[in-house]
Amino acid sequence: DAKTTQPPSMDCAEGRAANLPCNHSTISGNEYVYWYRQIHSQGPQYIIHGLKNNETNEMASLIITEDRKSSTLILPHATLRDTAVYYCIVRKASTAGNKLTFGGGTRVLVKP
Amino acid sequence: GAGVSQSPSNKVTEKGKDVELRCDPISGHTALYWYRQSLGQGLEFLIYFQGNSAPDKSGLPSDRFSAERTGGSVSTLTIQRTQQEDSAVYLCASSSLVLSYNEQFFGPGTRLTVL
Numbered sequence: 001d002a003k004t005t006q007p008p009s010m011d012c013a014e015g016r017a018a019n020l021p022c023n024h025s026t027i028s029g030n031e032y033v034y035w036y037r038q039i040h041s042q043g044p045q046y047i048i049h050g051l052k053n054n055e056t057n058e059m060a061s062l063i064i065t066e067d068r069k070s071s072t073l074i075l076p077h078a079t080l081r082d083t084a085v086y087y088c089i090v091r092k093a094s095t096a097g098n099k100l101t102f103g104g105g106t107r108v109l110v111k112p
Numbered sequence: 113g114a115g116v117s118q119s120p121s122n123k124v125t126e127k128g129k130d131v132e133l134r135c136d137p138i139s140g141h142t143a144l145y146w147y148r149q150s151l152g153q154g155l156e157f158l159i160y161f162q163g164n165s166a167p168d169k170s171g172l173p174s175d176r177f178s179a180e181r182t183g184g185s186v187s188t189l190t191i192q193r194t195q196q197e198d199s200a201v202y203l204c205a206s207s208s209l210v211l212s213y214n215e216q217f218f219g220p221g222t223r224l225t226v227l
Contacts, residue, residue, distance in 0.1 A: 038155075042218075042220060042221075043116075043203050043205070043218030043219055043220055043221055044155065044203075044205075044216075044218050045218065046215045046216065046217070049215075087155075093214070098214070099145060099157040099160055099168060099171070100145075100147075100155075100157065100205075100216060101157065102147075102154050102155035102156075103154065104154055105154070
């Protein structure tokens with residue numbers, strides 16, 4: 001699976017949009033970009049995934065560049081409960097199941 | 113509906129003792145995964161089950177670690193002769209393999225402390 005690079009930490013003001021970057025320059029054509037987050041003392045939680053097109057759900061938006069070498073997770077209106085470590089993961093989709101390889105992630109602190 | 117559950121939530125044991133950690137996946141989820149997270153370390157994969165078989169055991173750190181899954185449901189991770197470096201949070205996840213992106217749902221974890 002392709003390696004990802006994320007900034008180790010970032011702060012965000014409550015109510016503002018949080019833009020979390022991720023570089024995955026070695027991504028291959030059949031690999032998806034996934035985002036998970038881990039709130040303190042909890043297990044990781046799936047946020048969103050995408051292949052080529054931008055995606056949006058009730059939690060966030062995912063913007064993938066045309067060359068697919070980087071992406072941005074957008075939390076449109078950050079709340080204090082969004083304080084967590086956010087992981088960008090690239091892996092192949094497979095109905096055979098596939099482990100997640102977590103890097104260091106970005107520690108996001110939402111401040112009042 | 114019920115999510116992934118794990119028991120116990122906390123386990124303190126003495127070095128050299130054996131421990132068993134249990135995972136109850138979401139009903140109907142074919143795939144089950146074990147991960148661990150050590151203090152200051154990231155999340156690392158241990159083993160993956162599809163049904164009752166384990167096609168990927170590549171993350172098990174030593175032969176002291178083993179896992180089984182019965183009835184395509186509950187899984188048990190066993191650590192024999194525990195060492196202090198085994199102290200970590202052990203996380204279980206499950207997923208349905210119907211959709212190719214197979215989102216993994218994680219349990220709350222078992223915090224293991226080896227004294």
